[in-house]
Amino acid sequence: MTTPRITLFIIAHNEEAKLAKCILSTKGLVHEVIVVNDRSQDRTEEIARELGAIVFSRDFDGFANQKNFALSKVNGDWALNLDADETLSPALKEEIRRTVQNTPHSGFNIPFSNYFLGKKMNHSGLNKEHHLRLVRTKNAHYVGGLVHEGLEVKGTVGNLKNAINHYSYDSIEIYFRKLNHYTSLAAEQMYKNGRKFSLPFVLITIPFEFLKRYLLKLGVLDGIRGFIWASFSAFYVFVKYMKLWFLWEKRSV
Known part of the structure; x- marks a missing residue:
């Protein structure tokens, strides 16, 4: 064979x-x-x-x-x-x-x-x-x-x-470098797909993302790293949708 x-x-x-x-x-x-x-x-x-x-x-x-x-x-x-x-x-x-x-x-x-x-x-x-x-x-x-x-x-x-x-992510600096890159790509993809920015949706999604990671997914058992990961995950959502908002804002100017 x-x-x-x-x-x-x-x-x-x-x-x-x-x-x-x-x-x-x-x-x-x-x-x-x-x-x-x-x-x-x-x-x-x-x-x-x-x-x-x-x-x-x-x-x-x-x-x-x-x-x-x-x-x-x-x-x-x-x-x-x-x-x-x-x-x-x-x-x-x-x-x-x-x-x-x-x-x-x-x-x-x-x-x-x-x-x-x-x-x-x-x-x-x-x-x-x-x-x-x-x-x-x-x-x-x-x-x-x-x-x-x-x-x-x-x-x-x-x-x-x-x-x-x-x-x-070996360091927090590396995480934020990647976050900036990936949130830009995600926002651009949503924009190309015609996804509109919704503030009420963002206000609900950000805390839910934290609670999902930290409590529902038991991030609390990962110690301080679990808290950091849940917080960063929520911030990722925030940055992604703020970049989407800005793309639509530039279009309206």
Whole structure:
């Protein structure tokens, strides 16, 4: 039986601090690494090439488009997508290696272990997260706009047991840099979709987001990080809708 080939693909922008750890965590599992670089100003491209990755430069025009471009460059039978701040554990690597040898599925959902400010979050709505990240290359396609891309496959989808480690926010400064970027994309997408700004809706949604994360999702059990995450999540909603308001405001001027 021929061993299926697995390609890792990553879309990246200024990820010199984390890219090497991500790629090295897949060593021995993947046969090829594809990095689509969005005009990084740091050593992202250099590090990727040093580790043997095939690098493509492409201006970012939405997560779905960027990942579809990356997927089109994959030569392996299977495509594994990771972000630069994610890694595979040895147990997950072995599970993937065994699973792709003989499976009827076209893709696999993988659970996530999310880390916030250096510590794993066991609650706060982050403990049951999973995403479709491993797919048969020819059966997969991304859909969506600037944000919230979805990966669709032709065929059935299975579930893996071991988790991807996600080190998304190592500091508060990093969180707010990402918040500014993602809220702008989200507001622009809502604006393009014709979504109107509603102050009563925002006034209800912001406290609900905090209470959902901190109480309903048991963020209180994550200690101070749970409180910070719930507060930041509510602030994310506030900033996103204020940016939407400003887009409509500029149009009316």
